[in-house]
Amino acid sequence: MISSIAELISDRIGAMPAGERRAAQTLIANYPLTGLKTVAEFSAAAGVSSPTILRFVARLGFQNYPEFQSALQDELAAQLQSPASRTLNPGSTGGAVSPMLEATLDNLRETFRHLTDKQLADIAARLAERRGKTFLIGGRFTDPLARYMAAHLAIIQPDVYHLAGQESIWRDRLIDMGKRDVLVIFDIRRYQESLVRFAEKAHQRGVQIILFTDQWLSPIARFARHVIAGRTAVPSAWDSSAALFVVAETLIGAVTRQLEAAGAKRIRDLESLR
Amino acid sequence: MISSIAELISDRIGAMPAGERRAAQTLIANYPLTGLKTVAEFSAAAGVSSPTILRFVARLGFQNYPEFQSALQDELAAQLQSPASRTLNPGSTGGAVSPMLEATLDNLRETFRHLTDKQLADIAARLAERRGKTFLIGGRFTDPLARYMAAHLAIIQPDVYHLAGQESIWRDRLIDMGKRDVLVIFDIRRYQESLVRFAEKAHQRGVQIILFTDQWLSPIARFARHVIAGRTAVPSAWDSSAALFVVAETLIGAVTRQLEAAGAKRIRDLESLR
C-alpha cells in the first residue's frame, strides 16, 4: 500500500522519461519543500521546463498542480502534528500503556513548542494584574480544569470566581463583568454553543478573554485576547486535556511567582484563619 | 534575538489590532502550515478578510505575501533537515517555561515507570466491572481530577457519582456504599483529615478503594485496594497533579475500551436523548 507521495514517486520513477525523472529526484532530494514552491521555481530547481513539471504531477495521478500541492500540505500537516513518527522507539517501551503515554508526551512537547515564553508571560501578567475580577469557566469535560485553576488562583489573589452550574446562573453574572475583568474559558471539541454565546456577550462588555482550546480553535477564538492551543489527540476514544492541564499549571506557577510579595502575605493571612 | 517567525509574531502580537491578532493566533495554532496556503484560505481559516492577512504580514516586516511564504519555507526546510533542533528552541531554553515542562515530562515518565500494565489493566477491569456503583472524590486541589474522571465514566456506564460539596453531605452517602462498590479517591499533600476519615469508614463497609496519591503516599493507602503514586515535584510553589491527570486519562481510555460493546450502545442512547 502506498501512503505517502514520496512512496508513490519512488514507485513510479522507473517508468518516467528523463526530464520527469529529474523533477522527481529534485523533489525527493529535499522533500517536500520543492513541491510547495511555484511551478516556475520547481522547474528551475530541476533544470527542466514548466510543462515537464506539470506532466510529472499529472503522471502521479493529480488533476492539476494545486491539487498536488494540497496533498503535500496535508501530508506535512499530519507529519508535523504527530511527531511520534520521528521518534522511532525501538522497543524501549513495549507495554500497552506507552501509546497513551507517548502520545501525551508528544502533545505536551508540541503544545509548548507553539507557545513562547513571552505569550505565557503576557498572560500571567494579565492574570496577576490586580485591577479587576477573574472569572473561569469550562465546557463539559474541561470545566474541571477551570476549577483546578480557580482553586489555586483564588488562594493567591482575591476576586477569583469559578462559574459553575446552569447556564442561566453564569449568564446573569455577566452584569458584574466589565473592561477591567478577565474571563478564562476552556473549550475543546465539540465546542459548546452556550459557551460561545457567553463568550460573545462577555466580549461585548469589554471583558478580556483568555481561551484554552484545541488546535482547531474554538469559535471563541474570535473574541479572545489570548489563545492557547493545546494538542489533544491520543489513541483513545476521548480527546486528552493533559496538555491544557499542564499549561494551566505552568500559568498558575508563573502568576504565583509574580504575586510573590503580595501573595505571600495573603497566604500567611489565610493560614492564620484556619 | 528573534530567529523564527513564530517568535517574531508572539513578540508583536500584543501590539496588533484584533483582526490581525486573530490571523496571528490561527497561524500559531497550526504553524506554519496555514501560512503556506493562499491568502484566501488563510483569511478563511482566521475568519477575517484577505486585506487583513496582507496587513498582518506587512506588519511583520515582509514586503509582500510571497516573501513571507518564502521565509516560512526556509524555516521549515531548516527544521526538516535537522530534527534535533526542533526540541531545543534556543529562545525558550533559557526561559521560565521549559523547567516546568521538563519537570512535568520527567514526572510523567517516572510515574508510568513505576506503573505496570497489569496494575492499570486490573484497575480498569475493576472500574469496568458493572456490579456496583462507582464513587469519586478528591481533595482541595485534586477534586477537579475526580470531576474530570467522573464526567467521562458517567457517560459510558451508569451509577457513577462524584461526591461534592460539604463533608457532611458525602459522609451521609456512606450508607449507600457496600462491598460491590468502588470508591476512587484523589489525595495528595497536604493530606486532608476529612478524606482519611471518610476513606476509613468506607473501607470498614467493604468498599474497594482506588487511591490516586503522590509518591509519599497518603495515609489512605492503608485502606486502599489499589494505589497509584504519581510524581508531583515541579519548580513551582505548588505541587503538580499532571501525572495523576494523565494516569486518569489512561484509565478512562482503558475502561472505555473494555466497555466498548455496552458503552457504544449507551453512548448512542445518550446522543438520541439530546
Added chain:
DNA sequence: CAAAATACGTAACATAAGATACAGCGCCCC
C-alpha cells in the same frame, strides 16, 4: 538507416492569486 512515436521546450493564453483604493464603522479621547 529511415520513419514513426515519444518527449521536451517555447510561447501564447486563461485563470486565480495577491495588491490597492475607498468607504463604513467602531472606538477612544477630548
Added chain:
DNA sequence: GGGGCGCTGTATCTTATGTTACGTATTTTG
C-alpha cells in the same frame, strides 16, 4: 456628546501563475 483616528471589509485592478497548443529534437523500432 462630538470630532478625529484607526481598523476592517468590499470591490476593483494588476500581476504572475498554472495551463495548453504547437513545433522541434530525440529516441526507438522495423
